[in-house]
Amino acid sequence: MDNYYVTIGLEVHCQLLTTTKMFCRCKTDYFGKAPNTLVCPVCLGLPGSLPVLNEQALRLAILTAQALNCRILPRVVFHRKNYFYPDLPKGYQISQYDLPIGVEGKIEFDFKGNREAVRIKRVHAEEDAGKLVHEGLNLPFGCSGVDFNRCGIPLVEIVTEPDLHSPEEARECLVMLRNVVRYIGVSDGNMEEGSLRCDANVSVSPSPEKMGTKVEVKNMNSFRSVFRALRYEVDRQVELLEKGESLYQETRHWDEARGITLSARGKEEAEDYRYFPDPDLLPITLEDSFLKEIKAAISELPLTRKERLMIEHELPENEANILVQDKTLADFFEEALKEFNQPRLLCNWMLTEVLKNLNEAGIDITESKVSPQQLAELLRMIDKGEISGTIAKGVLEEMFTTGLDAREIVSKKGISLISNEKELEKVVLEVVEKNPQSVADYLSGKEKALHFLIGQVMKETKGQANPEIVKDILLKKLASEE
Amino acid sequence: MKVELFKDFTIADYHKWLREEKISLPELIEAFLERIKSIDPDLHAFLEINQQAALTEADILVKGDSFDKELAPLWGIPIAIKDNICVQGLPTTCGSRILRNYRSPYNATVIERLKEAGAIIIGKTNMDEFAMGSSTENSAFGPTRNPFDLERVAGGSSGGSAASVAALEVPISLGSDTGGSIRQPASFCGVVGLRPTYGRVSRYGLVSFASSLDQIGPIARSVDDCTRVFEIISGKDEQDSTCAPYPPFSRNDIPTEEEIRKLKIGLPREYFSGEVEKGVLELIEQSIDLLRKNNLETIEVRLPHTDYALEAYYIVSPCEASSNLARYDGVLYGFREKEGEDLESMYLSSRTRGFGEEVKRRIILGTYCLSSGYYDEYYLKGMKVRTLVRHDFEQVFEECDLLLTPVSPCLPFNLGEKTKDFYQMYLTDIFTIPSAMAGLPALSMNCGYCDHLPVGLQIIGPPFREELILGLAGFLEKRLSLTPPFPNFHQ
Numbered sequence: 001m002d003n004y005y006v007t008i009g010l011e012v013h014c015q016l017l018t019t020t021k022m023f024c025r026c027k028t029d030y031f032g033k034a035p036n037t038l039v040c041p042v043c044l045g046l047p048g049s050l051p052v053l054n055e056q057a058l059r060l061a062i063l064t065a066q067a068l069n070c071r072i073l074p075r076v077v078f079h080r081k082n083y084f085y086p087d088l089p090k091g092y093q094i095s096q097y098d099l100p101i102g103v104e105g106k107i108e109f110d111f112k113g114n115r116e117a118v119r120i121k122r123v124h125a126e127e128d129a130g131k132l133v134h135e136g137l138n139l140p141f142g143c144s145g146v147d148f149n150r151c152g153i154p155l156v157e158i159v160t161e162p163d164l165h166s167p168e169e170a171r172e173c174l175v176m177l178r179n180v181v182r183y184i185g186v187s188d189g190n191m192e193e194g195s196l197r198c199d200a201n202v203s204v205s206p207s208p209e210k211m212g213t214k215v216e217v218k219n220m221n222s223f224r225s226v227f228r229a230l231r232y233e234v235d236r237q238v239e240l241l242e243k244g245e246s247l248y249q250e251t252r253h254w255d256e257a258r259g260i261t262l263s264a265r266g267k268e269e270a271e272d273y274r275y276f277p278d279p280d281l282l283p284i285t286l287e288d289s290f291l292k293e294i295k296a297a298i299s300e301l302p303l304t305r306k307e308r309l310m311i312e313h314e315l316p317e318n319e320a321n322i323l324v325q326d327k328t329l330a331d332f333f334e335e336a337l338k339e340f341n342q343p344r345l346l347c348n349w350m351l352t353e354v355l356k357n358l359n360e361a362g363i364d365i366t367e368s369k370v371s372p373q374q375l376a377e378l379l380r381m382i383d384k385g386e387i388s389g390t391i392a393k394g395v396l397e398e399m400f401t402t403g404l405d406a407r408e409i410v411s412k413k414g415i416s417l418i419s420n421e422k423e424l425e426k427v428v429l430e431v432v433e434k435n436p437q438s439v440a441d442y443l444s445g446k447e448k449a450l451h452f453l454i455g456q457v458m459k460e461t462k463g464q465a466n467p468e469i470v471k472d473i474l475l476k477k478l479a480s481e482e
Numbered sequence: 483m484k485v486e487l488f489k490d491f492t493i494a495d496y497h498k499w500l501r502e503e504k505i506s507l508p509e510l511i512e513a514f515l516e517r518i519k520s521i522d523p524d525l526h527a528f529l530e531i532n533q534q535a536a537l538t539e540a541d542i543l544v545k546g547d548s549f550d551k552e553l554a555p556l557w558g559i560p561i562a563i564k565d566n567i568c569v570q571g572l573p574t575t576c577g578s579r580i581l582r583n584y585r586s587p588y589n590a591t592v593i594e595r596l597k598e599a600g601a602i603i604i605g606k607t608n609m610d611e612f613a614m615g616s617s618t619e620n621s622a623f624g625p626t627r628n629p630f631d632l633e634r635v636a637g638g639s640s641g642g643s644a645a646s647v648a649a650l651e652v653p654i655s656l657g658s659d660t661g662g663s664i665r666q667p668a669s670f671c672g673v674v675g676l677r678p679t680y681g682r683v684s685r686y687g688l689v690s691f692a693s694s695l696d697q698i699g700p701i702a703r704s705v706d707d708c709t710r711v712f713e714i715i716s717g718k719d720e721q722d723s724t725c726a727p728y729p730p731f732s733r734n735d736i737p738t739e740e741e742i743r744k745l746k747i748g749l750p751r752e753y754f755s756g757e758v759e760k761g762v763l764e765l766i767e768q769s770i771d772l773l774r775k776n777n778l779e780t781i782e783v784r785l786p787h788t789d790y791a792l793e794a795y796y797i798v799s800p801c802e803a804s805s806n807l808a809r810y811d812g813v814l815y816g817f818r819e820k821e822g823e824d825l826e827s828m829y830l831s832s833r834t835r836g837f838g839e840e841v842k843r844r845i846i847l848g849t850y851c852l853s854s855g856y857y858d859e860y861y862l863k864g865m866k867v868r869t870l871v872r873h874d875f876e877q878v879f880e881e882c883d884l885l886l887t888p889v890s891p892c893l894p895f896n897l898g899e900k901t902k903d904f905y906q907m908y909l910t911d912i913f914t915i916p917s918a919m920a921g922l923p924a925l926s927m928n929c930g931y932c933d934h935l936p937v938g939l940q941i942i943g944p945p946f947r948e949e950l951i952l953g954l955a956g957f958l959e960k961r962l963s964l965t966p967p968f969p970n971f972h973q
């Protein structure tokens with residue numbers, strides 16, 4: 001395997017976050033809607049209907065190309081891509097051909113300690129197709145239906161050059177692409193729901209000079225399946241070459257359940273889409289001022305943000321990286337930081353306790369009942385010694401389910417720390433009496449024994465003791481034992 | 483009253499009678515429906531008669547308050563609609579078996595505007611399948627006959643719209659013109675037909691044949707009626723990106739007779755060649771003389787790329803058609819062949835049986851010309867020729883204001899005469915195609931009769947200068963004062 005050079009290029013489709021479809025006024029929030037309820041003569045391709053370009057879709061496509069450092073072509077021309085399929089009601093898809101929105105871009109990401117730059121070949125806009133439905137919906141036996149709710153939703157297609165050299169690297173690149181489109185707000189980039197789709201071209205070759213036979217892999221529905229499919233495909237190709245067999249150019253579908261790729265049936269000859277400029281849509285000339293106005297909306301991109309978090313807040317790379325993966329997570333962090341300026345501690349809580357609670361509830365941070373301010377308050381209470389870290393974890397859990405403030409939960413349950421010295425002295429005395437060996441160990445110079453004793457006090461008080469005060473009392477007591 | 487109705491009356495006449503209550507609106511509509519019922523079996527101009535809805539519409543209009551006040555511009559006027567323009571609830575077959583049972587769930591923009599202006603949709607008219615043809619013989623439902631001679635064709639593809647107006651089944655109609663489909667049948671049926679500038683009338687709801695060429699336009703018995711309909715249907719439309727952002731046409735822009743006398747009329751040499759039948763040429767020349775007598779200056783001009791326009795048209799329009807007609811696959815609507823074991827065979831048999839010969843010929847031609855490796859050689863070259871044709875006209879309009887030409891080189895021909903040789907059929911549009919390729923407005927009007935058959939002359943103008951064309955047409959109409967040898971086949 002090490003003797004082979006792997007070459008991978010990605011073709012990514014993202015649904016754009018417009019309120020209406022690309023060429024009609026139908027709404028785009030189709031997820032979970034009854035089939036064929038978001039349709040009109042235009043997106044159904046009924047005789048006589050005509051497309052009218054949604055300017056918002058154009059803006060988001062341009063923004064995507066700009067964020068990927070593309071050169072924006074001054075004229076926007078839509079072409080018809082002609083082919084027959086039941087989910088394509090016009091018999092052609094309105095797409096772009098030799099004049100895409102943007103060309104010659106690049107995307108950067110960190111991979112195995114290196115800053116990688118993958119070239120972007122093109123970014124173009126096109127309309128989505130409908131969806132075939134094979135079961136449910138009271139379909140007659142043996143019949144399939146078509147749901148056109150998705151038909152006409154704007155997409156951007158992002159095509160990279162074949163600059164990737166391993167499945168891991170391809171996955172990292174895809175993650176960064178997803179993060180970028182989320183950061184600039186053009187797409188929610190959700191692979192599971194299909195708002196981000198990825199196809200890949202894979203080839204292996206014994207020599208870096210000569211490219212191997214290109215195989216297109218489709219039907220990968222998560223980042224994990226992209227990685228698995230590519231790894232499988234690379235292994236498969238290497239194995240064949242090792243056996244002295246030859247590969248041929250084809251399209252293969254990833255079978256998630258079986259963990260293999262399967263050759264898409266037949267179709268040896270390349271499909272001819274007979275592209276030509278759509279005569280229903282006039283070419284658009286993009287003014288510089290228009291492009292500048294769009295570009296101004298580009299916020300800080302993930303890679304820059306990561307670097308800033310590392311420098312400004314001295315976060316370790318790994319942790320900064322996890323934070324910026326999700327723009328809303330990083331936003332939450334920086335919001336909380338305004339009221340609790342201990343970045344490392346905050347970051348730890350975010351990446352452990354907060355993420356744990358989110359995962360358990362199966363929700364996104366934007367859906368969380370806990371606000372950044374509430375998290376900051378909780379951490380301030382720990383800092384001031386009002387509650388212990390252990391208690392705080394339980395409090396946070398409750399905050400996630402009830403949305404109540406930390407202070408409210410703490411006072412309601414009476415779980416604030418025991419700072420009353422008299423009360424604590426009693427417990428300390430008991431612990432010292434019960435553990436003569438540890439006391440002796442400490443006195444003979446074993447520092448560790450102190451921690452054990454503190455731990456015993458905490459245990460006795462069910463974690464409600466203020467550990468600082470416990471330590472003071474213990475030290476005094478031990479000093480008197482000497 | 484009944485007999486009197488069916489002379490060469492205009493919208494203004496009908497409105498006068500309605501205002502003076504010489505006839506009620508329901509009576510007027512009944513009378514037209516009666517006439518259609520009595521003569522259309524011979525003529526076959528209509529594919530669908532909207533009887534019940536038309537009468538209901540009439541009742542609604544009468545009950546509405548608009549009757550007492552100023553009448554809406556087309557108040558109560560029955561209009562026939564070519565069957566490739568969508569009217570909500572009515573069939574839109576495009577003369578094709580593949581859309582035989584299709585009913586449009588929405589109105590074309592022009593239909594909305596006509597209804598707002600008070601017009602009553604009386605039916606849908608016959609046409610060559612998907613507007614591909616010059617004789618209405620390519621209709622899947624049988625040809626329309628010429629009211630002046632039932633053995634002859636009405637022209638096409640808007641044959642039903644032209645014949646229905648000529649035979650007084652209806653005062654006005656809408657047609658569509660891709661390469662001459664309004665002008666040629668208007669000429670063959672002796673009526674006025676206007677192809678507006680490309681982008682002057684919204685195409686939303688017009689079933690596309692060749693998107694970059696298709697235009698909806700009015701057909702009427704007088705230039706004034708034609709103008710009235712044009713005023714209503716023209717103007718920008720948010721639903722058609724190719725529709726120009728101009729306000730509707732206004733007849734106030736039509737020049738005065740004084741101004742018309744100052745126009746310089748160009749006579750393109752290429753349109754007066756030996757290919758034109760003698761009878762046609764003579765009548766055109768009489769009209770030219772009439773203009774000269776009225777002190778209009780005429781000059782000979784050249785349009786050197788005329789010969790290439792036809793060939794380029796038969797590349798570009800089939801290319802667009804092959805893509806526009808891809809949606810008729812039997813999946814969502816329209817004819818579907820029940821047999822067929824898989825998707826591909828369903829597509830194949832539905833389209834093979836659903837489309838007629840001429841449509842299939844053009845789909846195949848267009849598919850071929852767009853195929854990889856041929857695109858540059860055909861489609862791109864066709865588009866380049868189109869640019870040259872447009873430049874020809876641009877240059878000519880530096881020298882003159884309008885062009886005057888024949889509409890068709892021939893008289894209405896016999897049914898079946900040209901169906902065997904499609905190239906001969908294509909040649910009948912040789913004088914209407916170049917201006918369509920250039921996107922220019924052009925009008926066809928009757929200029930006399932040869933062997934009792936109407937002959938049309940064509941006035942072509944610069945883009946968005948319909949007022950000049952309509953001005954000159956009205957000027958000529960007044961002076962020609964032709965009384966049509968009205969077809970009396972229906973006694």
Ligand SMILES: [Zn+2]
Pocket residue numbers: 021024025026038039040041042043044152
């Ligand atoms: Zn829609």
